[in-house]
Amino acid sequence: MPIKLSPFAPKDVKKFFKLDGIKVSIAHCGLKKNKKEDLVLIKFDQPSLIYGAFTLSKTPGEPIIWNKSIIDYEKVSAILINSGNANVFNGEAGRNSLRKIVKRLSDDLCVSQNEIYIASTGVIGELLDHNKIIRKIPYLIKNLKNDHSTWFGAANAIRTTDTYAKTHSEKSKSNRQIVINGLAKGSGMISPNMATMLGFIFTNAQFSGLAYKKKFFELINKTFNCISVDGDTSTSDMVLLISVKNEDKHLKIDNSKKQKDFFKILETLMMKLSQYIVKDGEGASKFIMISVKGAKDDLEAKKIAMSIGNSPLFKTAMAGSDSNWGRIIMAIGKTYAKIEPQRISLRFGNFLILKNGKSFFKKNFSSINRYLKKSEIEINVELGIAEGSAKIWTCDFTKEYISINSDYRS
Amino acid sequence: MPIKLSPFAPKDVKKFFKLDGIKVSIAHCGLKKNKKEDLVLIKFDQPSLIYGAFTLSKTPGEPIIWNKSIIDYEKVSAILINSGNANVFNGEAGRNSLRKIVKRLSDDLCVSQNEIYIASTGVIGELLDHNKIIRKIPYLIKNLKNDHSTWFGAANAIRTTDTYAKTHSEKSKSNRQIVINGLAKGSGMISPNMATMLGFIFTNAQFSGLAYKKKFFELINKTFNCISVDGDTSTSDMVLLISVKNEDKHLKIDNSKKQKDFFKILETLMMKLSQYIVKDGEGASKFIMISVKGAKDDLEAKKIAMSIGNSPLFKTAMAGSDSNWGRIIMAIGKTYAKIEPQRISLRFGNFLILKNGKSFFKKNFSSINRYLKKSEIEINVELGIAEGSAKIWTCDFTKEYISINSDYRS
Numbered sequence: 001m002p003i004k005l006s007p008f009a010p011k012d013v014k015k016f017f018k019l020d021g022i023k024v025s026i027a028h029c030g031l032k033k034n035k036k037e038d039l040v041l042i043k044f045d046q047p048s049l050i051y052g053a054f055t056l057s058k059t060p061g062e063p064i065i066w067n068k069s070i071i072d073y074e075k076v077s078a079i080l081i082n083s084g085n086a087n088v089f090n091g092e093a094g095r096n097s098l099r100k101i102v103k104r105l106s107d108d109l110c111v112s113q114n115e116i117y118i119a120s121t122g123v124i125g126e127l128l129d130h131n132k133i134i135r136k137i138p139y140l141i142k143n144l145k146n147d148h149s150t151w152f153g154a155a156n157a158i159r160t161t162d163t164y165a166k167t168h169s170e171k172s173k174s175n176r177q178i179v180i181n182g183l184a185k186g187s188g189m190i191s192p193n194m195a196t197m198l199g200f201i202f203t204n205a206q207f208s209g210l211a212y213k214k215k216f217f218e219l220i221n222k223t224f225n226c227i228s229v230d231g232d233t234s235t236s237d238m239v240l241l242i243s244v245k246n247e248d249k250h251l252k253i254d255n256s257k258k259q260k261d262f263f264k265i266l267e268t269l270m271m272k273l274s275q276y277i278v279k280d281g282e283g284a285s286k287f288i289m290i291s292v293k294g295a296k297d298d299l300e301a302k303k304i305a306m307s308i309g310n311s312p313l314f315k316t317a318m319a320g321s322d323s324n325w326g327r328i329i330m331a332i333g334k335t336y337a338k339i340e341p342q343r344i345s346l347r348f349g350n351f352l353i354l355k356n357g358k359s360f361f362k363k364n365f366s367s368i369n370r371y372l373k374k375s376e377i378e379i380n381v382e383l384g385i386a387e388g389s390a391k392i393w394t395c396d397f398t399k400e401y402i403s404i405n406s407d408y409r410s
Numbered sequence: 411m412p413i414k415l416s417p418f419a420p421k422d423v424k425k426f427f428k429l430d431g432i433k434v435s436i437a438h439c440g441l442k443k444n445k446k447e448d449l450v451l452i453k454f455d456q457p458s459l460i461y462g463a464f465t466l467s468k469t470p471g472e473p474i475i476w477n478k479s480i481i482d483y484e485k486v487s488a489i490l491i492n493s494g495n496a497n498v499f500n501g502e503a504g505r506n507s508l509r510k511i512v513k514r515l516s517d518d519l520c521v522s523q524n525e526i527y528i529a530s531t532g533v534i535g536e537l538l539d540h541n542k543i544i545r546k547i548p549y550l551i552k553n554l555k556n557d558h559s560t561w562f563g564a565a566n567a568i569r570t571t572d573t574y575a576k577t578h579s580e581k582s583k584s585n586r587q588i589v590i591n592g593l594a595k596g597s598g599m600i601s602p603n604m605a606t607m608l609g610f611i612f613t614n615a616q617f618s619g620l621a622y623k624k625k626f627f628e629l630i631n632k633t634f635n636c637i638s639v640d641g642d643t644s645t646s647d648m649v650l651l652i653s654v655k656n657e658d659k660h661l662k663i664d665n666s667k668k669q670k671d672f673f674k675i676l677e678t679l680m681m682k683l684s685q686y687i688v689k690d691g692e693g694a695s696k697f698i699m700i701s702v703k704g705a706k707d708d709l710e711a712k713k714i715a716m717s718i719g720n721s722p723l724f725k726t727a728m729a730g731s732d733s734n735w736g737r738i739i740m741a742i743g744k745t746y747a748k749i750e751p752q753r754i755s756l757r758f759g760n761f762l763i764l765k766n767g768k769s770f771f772k773k774n775f776s777s778i779n780r781y782l783k784k785s786e787i788e789i790n791v792e793l794g795i796a797e798g799s800a801k802i803w804t805c806d807f808t809k810e811y812i813s814i815n816s817d818y819r820s
Contacts, residue, residue, distance in 0.1 A: 056746065057740070057743035057744055057746075058742070058743045058744075058745070058746055058747065058748075058749055059739045059740065059742055059743030059749070059751060060743070086736070088736065088739065089736065089739045089751060089767070090769075091751065091752060091767050091768065123734070123736055124734075124735075124736025124737070124739055124740060125735060125736040125739060125769060125771065126736075127769075312722065312807075312811070312815070313815055316811070316812050316815035316816045317815065317816065319812060319816045320815070320816025322816060324533070324534075325534075325535060326496070326498065326499065326533055326534020326535040326536075326645075327534070329469045329498065329499050329534055329535060329645065330467070330469065330534060330645050332468070332469055333467035333468045333469030333470070333645050334467055334468075335468070336466065336468055337468065338468075339468055339469070341469060341499060341501065342501060357499070357501050358501060359499075359500075359535060359537075361535065397722075397812060398812060399809040399812045399813070401722070401726070401812075402726050402729060402807060402808060402809045402811075402812060403809070405722070405723055405726035405727065405730070406726045406727065406729045406730025406732060
């Protein structure tokens with residue numbers, strides 16, 4: 001079944017900025033059909049600092065279990081990514097496959113096993129033929145490069161139902177030498193808490209310490225954990241941030257101004273990559289931002305925003321450009337969060353629907369309906385209870401989503 | 411847009427059993443288009459015992475707020491039901507509409523306001539024109555009857571996107587005089603905790619006391635709260651059980667054998683009505699039972715069963731008769747419930763997929779795929795942790811669901 005290119009696919013691709021100390025190679029090992037590339041090796045010249053955020057699923061894939069067991073060392077020398085098979089729920093056999101791959105990489109690259117990260121995406125519960133991967137390791141090592149086309153090829157190789165490759169780059173404003181490059185994948189089984197998405201972020205900025213790790217998780221919560229395609233949480237996925245090691249002291253983040261600037265571009269990049277995932281949501285025809293303000297606290301605001309964003313009734317209404325705002329009220333109500341109907345205000349874009357519980361819907365009917373025909377929609381909810389707020393991004397639910405998912409396997 | 415009749419619509423309708431002391435009338439008041447009936451009055455000769463279960467939504471409709479305020483009196487003299495408008499989120503105006511209707515009914519029927527129940531279903535957030543309803547009250551009172559065709563007409567009048575009227579009757583085995591009749595509606599915005607469904611159950615059995623109320627709620631949790639169409643919880647809906655008052659001492663439930671027998675037929679009837687709702691799930695082409703056993707406790711079992719049943723990825727796989735069982739593992743994992751992969755067993759019908767974590771999928775591949783082409787599917791999960799169990803009923807997610815819901819309003 002051919003999948004249509006998302007209407008939100010970027011028109012032109014920004015090239016990765018030059019970032020030394022890191023190389024990449026791609027190969028076809030046979031996990032994907034049609035000779036498509038399905039294997040990526042990323043190699044660091046020196047062991048580099050790594051932070052990772054992983055799925056909270058209780059049926060995690062073998063790569064998740066492995067990576068979590070080594071993440072506390074905070075050092076990475078290589079990352080191997082495959083698509084076509086997620087290596088989830090394969091029991092002892094799945095564990096052995098992963099270990100054989102890690103051992104072979106460790107031997108051939110002469111790096112510690114504790115510095116080798118694995119990421120897999122694809123079908124769950126099918127045995128991973130590790131020999132297919134192992135056979136390609138010498139080829140991958142021999143072909144390591146650091147050019148744009150190989151990086152873009154890597155972003156392509158990690159796709160499953162994605163309709164386009166997702167890459168983004170940012171450069172520091174205060175120090176033009178500092179750059180961040182990132183690639184990601186994901187288009188279904190997307191909900192917060194690290195659903196089917198892989199994100200790999202590399203920077204030449206040199207830093208260490210708890211403040212950076214904390215900030216990384218804070219940004220994960222504001223970006224990758226604020227998107228939802230279908231409310232389904234995957235077993236496999238992760239976002240990694242790597243400070244690629246180098247000795248250039250100009251790249252050290254050694255004052256608070258530099259730090260602030262770095263965090264800013266990191267946030268921009270993480271936001272961009274995570275929004276790319278929603279925009280490539282399976283069958284998506286609309287990109288929707290939901291903002292909730294005035295909740296009891298940030299957690300309740302996010303719960304409400306996600307309840308709206310995950311509601312099939314809301315998502316199908318959006319697909320039909322239908323101004324059935326009652327479904328938003330329903331989705332707010334089903335969270336059991338603290339609300340008072342007469343304090344709720346609601347806007348579609350700038351168009352008022354409710355002001356302190358009073359309806360302006362009839363008055364603004366035609367402009368609202370015109371607005372909903374757009375491909376990018378904003379839903380603004382104000383609860384008037386306290387100061388809690390959240391913003392999430394989602395897409396609509398179309399017949400295309402059903403098509404894609406009723407025969408993904410075949 | 412014409413909606414296709416559900417493939418699960420019952421071939422022939424069982425008539426209501428004779429039940430004295432209760433009458434019903436129907437009318438078209440203009441809330442629904444095309445002169446379709448949209449108003450039902452049910453009147454009891456004497457104030458009768460009533461129990462009610464209501465939505466937990468924090469944005470409940472006015473009827474819910476009203477009924478909850480009087481349910482502790484446990485007496486009912488009349489129930490007025492309208493379709494076409496849910497009277498939700500209309501603020502003070504909605505409250506006034508409801509009160510005017512209640513007052514008029516109370517005056518015209520000469521019964522206490524505390525014995526008048528209201529149920530409304532339809533669009534949220536549109537002002538209810540109570541005059542349309544009030545104007546019809548004299549007609550409704552004049553035309554009260556107790557025949558099959560009027561009861562069936564009532565089940566029709568309360569429909570929204572339902573494709574068929576839902577009624578069922580049961581008769582006690584030990585005392586053929588004791589009967590239960592029930593009607594219900596619902597096909598979308600269906601998830602546990604009283605989602606868009608209305609259920610009205612009448613019996614001539616005479617009883618009172620906490621044991622019956624407790625049993626009613628227990629059965630609600632096993633039936634109406636164990637179905638899900640789309641995971642969306644409505645603002646409006648309720649199930650009422652009424653023991654229609656009469657002086658016939660043969661109808662008294664005065665020993666434990668009679669009680670057991672009554673509870674059994676009550677459960678059968680509640681199960682039947684709630685399954686009718688799932689079988690009429692918007693766009694449903696498959697009726698799916700999900701059984702989870704061996705969980706930490708019943709609550710976790712239900713959480714897992716609902717997580718599977720509400721997963722868009724699982725539901726779309728079912729629509730495509732796709733044996734992608736990894737999506738069930740994903741849905742188990744995303745609940746964060748206590749599990750151990752090597753103890754999980756999974757069957758589609760009687761066909762083994764996993765036994766203690768080991769896959770038999772390849773071995774049974776062709777029989778599993780044949781099985782999934784059926785219109786009624788059973789998913790059996792065994793967790794092997796402890797004794798908790800749950801059973802829920804749901805349907806698949808088809809393109810038809812998207813069609814129905816992208817232009818419900820228009």
